[in-house]
Amino acid sequence: MAAHRFITEREALKEDFKGRTNYWLCRPEVAEARDLQLCRAVLPAGEGHPFHTHPELEEIIYVIAGEVEQWVEREKRRLKPGEVAHIPRGVVHATFNPTAQDAVILAILSPAAAKGPFLVDVSGEEPWASLRPVAGSGTIS
Numbered sequence: 001m002a003a004h005r006f007i008t009e010r011e012a013l014k015e016d017f018k019g020r021t022n023y024w025l026c027r028p029e030v031a032e033a034r035d036l037q038l039c040r041a042v043l044p045a046g047e048g049h050p051f052h053t054h055p056e057l058e059e060i061i062y063v064i065a066g067e068v069e070q071w072v073e074r075e076k077r078r079l080k081p082g083e084v085a086h087i088p089r090g091v092v093h094a095t096f097n098p099t100a101q102d103a104v105i106l107a108i109l110s111p112a113a114a115k116g117p118f119l120v121d122v123s124g125e126e127p128w129a130s131l132r133p134v135a136g137s138g139t140i141s
Helices: none
Strands: 013-017 020-026 037-043 048-053 058-065 068-072 075-079 084-087 093-096 103-110
Touching: 037 048, 048 068, 058 068, 058 093, 068 084, 075 084
Parallel strands: none
Antiparallel strands: 013 020, 020 037, 037 103, 048 093, 058 084, 058 103, 068 075, 068 093
């Protein structure tokens, strides 16, 4: 896929995972991005992104529709449309949809590329495994 400046949902890099669909609208392989990544994620009712960290990336989670239970380390908040969580690089976090309706979020990450792993799943480790066990959640990207 050639990188360009205007991206439609049809041109986005689409990732389907159990529990969500990610539409990557900005990252190096999609757009002329060097410093940013943008993902619109749809989280169906009861699903989410288990506890993980981005060792080299800073992230903002912005709620577009629905509500999410957002964790940043051991602190959790219920976020509604227009609300944001900031996650510094290397900080453990998770996003869940505890409602009966789909939730839609934007994940904005920087920089656009990392030398090491993009993501490290810690959902099976303590204390994260005991904070909020999630039956049936899929892996995250």
